[in-house]
Amino acid sequence: MKESIFHRLYDAYHQDVFQFLIYLVKNRMVAEDLSHEVYVRVLKSYDRFQGRSSEKTWLFAIAKNVAIDYFRKNAVHTSHSFDAFNWETEQLVSPLKSPETLIEMNDDMKQLLDALDKCTGDQKMVIIMRYFQELSIAETAEILKWSEGKVKTTQHRAIKQLRDLLTTSVEKEANHNES
Structure with missing residues (x-):
């Protein structure tokens, strides 16, 4: 049952989620990795999805959180400090400057x-x-x-x-x- 829901969501929204991530991180390989992370989280948390929002907005919320986690992790790695990364006010700049896309x-x-x-x-x-x-x-x-x-x-x-x-x-x- 869970597998068929996963495949339906993946088939319906994968391209949109991937494009959203690629615009944020500007790197195909990183966007693919993050996209996979989105669907790992979907599999882990679908049981808790209550249908208060559409599946599409739920998926994008997960993708947003995955992207923010990526930027936070890079900010920490780049600065070697553990200052709080405030994604609301910080610039979300991919560390990779010349992506093939x-x-x-x-x-x-x-x-x-x-x-x-x-x-x-x-x-x-x-x-x-x-x-x-x-x-x-x-x-x-x-x-x-x-x-x-x-x-x-x-x-x-x-x-x-x-x-x-x-x-x-x-x-x-x-x-x-x-x-």
């Missing part, structure tokens, strides 16, 4: 993802969920355990920050090309 993207997408790395973890998570994964405000709020108002506010601030970062980037490039 970015090579396949166009310049605009690369600029957007670079700018997204300069946003807070909250902002990055909301933008990826809302615009890359096309989740609704309600689904995003449910996954993040926030109010819809907080999602809207965070989204608004993220878009403003991205607009400012991308405008600055374009202006710098224009000035560089003129000189």
